[in-house]
Amino acid sequence: MKIVVCIKQVPDTTEIKINPVTGTLIRDGVPSIMNPDDKGALEMALRLKDQYGAHVTVITMGPPQADLILREAFAMGADRAILLTDRRFAGADTLATSNALAGALKTMDFDIVFAGRQAIDGDTAQVGPEMAEHLGLPQVSYVIDLNVKNENTVIVKKETEDGYQMLEADTPCVLTVLASANKARYMSVAGIVNAYNREVEIWSADSIDVDESKLGLKGSPTKVQKSFAKGLKQAGEVFEVDAEEAVGIIVSKLKEKFII
Amino acid sequence: MNFNLTKTQELFRQMIREFAEKEVKPLAAEIDEQERFPAETVKKMAELGIFGIPVPTQYGGAGGDNLMYSIAIEELSRACATTGVVVSAHTSLCVAPIMEHGTEEQKMKYLPKLASGEWIGAFGLTEPNAGTDAAGQQTTAVLDGDEWVLNGNKIFITNAGPAHVYIVIAMTDKSLKTKGISAFIVEAGTPGFEIGKKELKMGIRGSATAELIFNNCRIPKGNLLGKIGGGFPIAMKTLDGGRIGIAAQALGIAQAALDETVKYTKERKQFGKAIGQFQNTQFQMADLKTKVEAARLLVRSAAFKKDSGVPYSPDAAMAKLFAAETAMEVTTKAVQFHGGYGYTREYPVERMMRDAKITEIYEGTSEVQRMVIAANLYK
Amino acid sequence: MDKSAYKHVYVFVEQRDGVIQPVAFELLGKARDLADALGEKVVALFPGYQIANSCQTLIEHGADEVICADNAQLKDYLTEQYVQVITQVIEEYKPSILLLGATTIGRDLGPRLAARITTGLTADCTRLEISEDRELWSTRPAFGGNLMATIVNSTHRPQMSTVRPGVMQKREADPTRNGEIINFEPKLDESKFKVRLLETVKEDKGKVDITEAKILISGGRGVGCKENFEKLEQLAGVLDAEVSTSRAMVDAGIMPHDRQVGQTGKTVRPNLYFALGISGAIQHLAGMEESDFIVAINKDKFAPIFQVSDLGIVGDVNKIVPLLTERLAQELKK
Numbered sequence: 025m026k027i028v029v030c031i032k033q034v035p036d037t038t039e040i041k042i043n044p045v046t047g048t049l050i051r052d053g054v055p056s057i058m059n060p061d062d063k064g065a066l067e068m069a070l071r072l073k074d075q076y077g078a079h080v081t082v083i084t085m086g087p088p089q090a091d092l093i094l095r096e097a098f099a100m101g102a103d104r105a106i107l108l109t110d111r112r113f114a115g116a117d118t119l120a121t122s123n124a125l126a127g128a129l130k131t132m133d134f135d136i137v138f139a140g141r142q143a144i145d146g147d148t149a150q151v152g153p154e155m156a157e158h159l160g161l162p163q164v165s166y167v168i169d170l171n172v173k174n175e176n177t178v179i180v181k182k183e184t185e186d187g188y189q190m191l192e193a194d195t196p197c198v199l200t201v202l203a204s205a206n207k208a209r210y211m212s213v214a215g216i217v218n219a220y221n222r223e224v225e226i227w228s229a230d231s232i233d234v235d236e237s238k239l240g241l242k243g244s245p246t247k248v249q250k251s252f253a254k255g256l257k258q259a260g261e262v263f264e265v266d267a268e269e270a271v272g273i274i275v276s277k278l279k280e281k282f283i284i
Numbered sequence: 285m286n287f288n289l290t291k292t293q294e295l296f297r298q299m300i301r302e303f304a305e306k307e308v309k310p311l312a313a314e315i316d317e318q319e320r321f322p323a324e325t326v327k328k329m330a331e332l333g334i335f336g337i338p339v340p341t342q343y344g345g346a347g348g349d350n351l352m353y354s355i356a357i358e359e360l361s362r363a364c365a366t367t368g369v370v371v372s373a374h375t376s377l378c379v380a381p382i383m384e385h386g387t388e389e390q391k392m393k394y395l396p397k398l399a400s401g402e403w404i405g406a407f408g409l410t411e412p413n414a415g416t417d418a419a420g421q422q423t424t425a426v427l428d429g430d431e432w433v434l435n436g437n438k439i440f441i442t443n444a445g446p447a448h449v450y451i452v453i454a455m456t457d458k459s460l461k462t463k464g465i466s467a468f469i470v471e472a473g474t475p476g477f478e479i480g481k482k483e484l485k486m487g488i489r490g491s492a493t494a495e496l497i498f499n500n501c502r503i504p505k506g507n508l509l510g511k512i513g514g515g516f517p518i519a520m521k522t523l524d525g526g527r528i529g530i531a532a533q534a535l536g537i538a539q540a541a542l543d544e545t546v547k548y549t550k551e552r553k554q555f556g557k558a559i560g561q562f563q564n565t566q567f568q569m570a571d572l573k574t575k576v577e578a579a580r581l582l583v584r585s586a587a588f589k590k591d592s593g594v595p596y597s598p599d600a601a602m603a604k605l606f607a608a609e610t611a612m613e614v615t616t617k618a619v620q621f622h623g624g625y626g627y628t629r630e631y632p633v634e635r636m637m638r639d640a641k642i643t644e645i646y647e648g649t650s651e652v653q654r655m656v657i658a659a660n661l662y663k
Numbered sequence: 664m665d666k667s668a669y670k671h672v673y674v675f676v677e678q679r680d681g682v683i684q685p686v687a688f689e690l691l692g693k694a695r696d697l698a699d700a701l702g703e704k705v706v707a708l709f710p711g712y713q714i715a716n717s718c719q720t721l722i723e724h725g726a727d728e729v730i731c732a733d734n735a736q737l738k739d740y741l742t743e744q745y746v747q748v749i750t751q752v753i754e755e756y757k758p759s760i761l762l763l764g765a766t767t768i769g770r771d772l773g774p775r776l777a778a779r780i781t782t783g784l785t786a787d788c789t790r791l792e793i794s795e796d797r798e799l800w801s802t803r804p805a806f807g808g809n810l811m812a813t814i815v816n817s818t819h820r821p822q823m824s825t826v827r828p829g830v831m832q833k834r835e836a837d838p839t840r841n842g843e844i845i846n847f848e849p850k851l852d853e854s855k856f857k858v859r860l861l862e863t864v865k866e867d868k869g870k871v872d873i874t875e876a877k878i879l880i881s882g883g884r885g886v887g888c889k890e891n892f893e894k895l896e897q898l899a900g901v902l903d904a905e906v907s908t909s910r911a912m913v914d915a916g917i918m919p920h921d922r923q924v925g926q927t928g929k930t931v932r933p934n935l936y937f938a939l940g941i942s943g944a945i946q947h948l949a950g951m952e953e954s955d956f957i958v959a960i961n962k963d964k965f966a967p968i969f970q971v972s973d974l975g976i977v978g979d980v981n982k983i984v985p986l987l988t989e990r991l992a993q994e995l996k997k
Contacts, residue, residue: 028622035806037806037807037809037926037945037946038807038944038945038946040806040807040809040945041945049806049809049810059705060743061726079673092295095291095295096295096298098853099295099299117783118774118784119777119778119781119783119788120781122458122778123883137848140700140707141659141763144807144926144927145805145806146786146805147786147787147804147805147807147926147927148774148784148786148787149770149774149786149787150770150773150774150777150786150791151774152774153771153773153774153775153778154743154774154775154777154778155778156775156777157746157774157775157778157779161857161860162742162857162858163742163771164742164744164858165770166767166771166938167768179861182767182922183767184767184863185766185767185872185921186865186866186872186921187863187864187865187866188864188866189860189861189862189863189864190861190862191858191859191860191861191865192858192859192861193857193858193859194857196859197857197858202920203914204913204920206916208886210299210303210332211295211299211332212331212332212333212346213296213299213332213333213334213336213337213348213352214333214341214346214347215294216295216296216346216348217292217296217346217347217348217352219292219295220290220291220292221294223764241349244783245781245782245783245816245818245819246783246784246785246814246815246816247814247815247816247817248812248813248814249813249814249815250813251810251811251812251813252804252810252811253809253810253811259969259971259972259975260957260972260973260974260975261968261974261975262932262964262969262972262975262976262977263974263975263977263978264964264977264978265976265977265978266978267978267979267982267983267986268986270960270976270978270987271983271986271987271990272990273974273976273991274958274974275987275991276989277958278935278956278958279994552965568790622967
């Protein structure tokens, strides 16, 4: 079984703070991490490696610094890592990103492509399904569990708003996974010691199977017109009192506001 | 000269910090409160290979270095000093002497299980009448046919109980004084070997600290570690390495108290402004931060020297002395900055202050470190 | 591309088991505003099976036309089946704008569709407007809700956006509205159907969807464990409220994901929101700060939740909640 996992390096948005005076984002010192849903996807792939000896390739598109998450993937147990990096990829929206990834995948052999459902910097959840379309492969998104039925079929559990669905998909297919699907493993110490002794393959736009007009800014239908920070509302009163008194305050406030 | 961690060490720091934050820190208050050994955390650490960081891969270890090991102890202790010392005592005091002084057979027998964390290690040197003066050993080992027979008691032994493998120092020939001391490997469950009462401690309360009791305990002849009469230098060398671990533990505690205090003094308001805005706070905090950074450089320099294979005994002593005293100072001041809240268990700084104290005492008190440093200065 | 060939505001009408989802009505309401600004029509694009009876209600809620694709293959949502039918509609009718709900269906369908017809798609929008040059401006949160970005697609058609449920206002049904219903016969290529639905399970989470609740009792890390959430359930029982949670409790496996409020969970705007033992990470705030009235209880007096709460109490939720439950039970009996 051959698996490819698409991962992305993202700023840890939980560490982003808003400057209370200017209302702008403070991005300095925000660490870069492997996107949480992608880590869930990688964990799902690594479990297939544990169970069936699957060969796991990770691929990311990004600047040279994105090498870090590929090393992390090695240290978690990935077998092969590819960094798609080229100025021609820059400025890509989800469609152009999905074209680049699909272009790379077209040159590879695989049974399952995993991706995270969405990245925490953009929260679009679009790249996975768009990539599946370019590849002409079936997709299931919001995957929280997976079982291999036979050589050509997987059974997946898809989370929905009010429960879940069980779906059967022919392979090869594209699955987008939620971080909550599993608890991703930590890098192992031995894996870390070896991570930088291994080769990350660097691919450019010339290495992949895609028309260059579909890449980067040129290949992106959507543009950011403007962006602005979202202000916080004003704080209300805060009381530091004992439990009895607190209950009294809450009840009288709710009455005052006609909520009860 | 390069003060940066290597990429590998940096990746390791990222992993161990995340692990410490997510798996270790949430349990810190609970295991302290309940004086409970963190068995669940030990299992998780074992799976990741944290019990075999500097052990070569041919013995089932991760093949890492002592600097990585010191980072592990620092980061774990930053979250929970108890967890830090479990790994430190295991690695520095049991795994290291087997790695450095064991026969190939002993290494093959013990290191894979110790490195994988399937077995935990401990070290027995201190006795009721042999503390700082370690040469006053009263535990004896007598060769009887193919077996050594051990008699005596060891006290204040970290990991006693949970550990499976104990390095035990005993007198094999009293007339030779320190040259009559030898080291042995004793497995838990050996007849005549029992764990005595568990100590109730001020700090690091989750770590198991207990007495080892040997009553005609017979171990195979092959469990002698090193040469007959070679035990004293083994013990001293082991403690040299152990001091890097304890220095890293102290550093982690100091860093944690510093972090907590920065957070608190940014938010706590008195007289209309955050107390971190007062110059008295800022100057004291600047001094503490400087000491923590200086301690870190001493710890890393000692670990780096050990990795480079050059003598590091005084470096380890200086690192431990300075980091331990810094930890005590930072945690004490952290409690002071927190005021009444700092004295309560609602905030972690009181635990850190209790935990910090032991770093000035075990694996050589601060006085012993000064003796080691001075002896090297006047040799 | 000749953009002038593309006209009208289309809404993908999501149904499950034949029941039109609330987000479809919300989108029709918004589409009406956009179409009026453009002087164009609102078209409801309605795939499903045995749904003909529901077309009229779409007109009453703002549609000028309904394109109804009633086919047994479209009974349950499956990506490829739906993409084929909608692609055929787009090719035939050339919409200028296509809106979908940012539900698990809309967010699966939207990008696949956008890639097939090669156009841009903006995800999970919270604001839509028509610019002076008649483009669709879609505004959405990014960076964990820290930043708002307005996205345009001025080169490709249709302009597509998925829209967050619960954000747009639906219109009251107007039974006097008239509109045209067009039956659309899709030509489905079954050889492309490679995913089969085995089972749909509604988990009896026993409760109302948290986005629909008027009162939410939301518990976070400070609540701690499953047993303590029982106390929250009791308070919810008294107030006829629902229990929700923060990401930390979902990650810890204590609460299910469908109860999660926040950037990666659901956006809620109840009349009353209790934030209990929730520190107020920015992602959480993104999902609840528009609640009408927010009561926060937290041990940490510096918790950021107190910056958005209308009433804050510094204290232990696990002590206060049982007392509050008891007191409210008495009050409400009166």
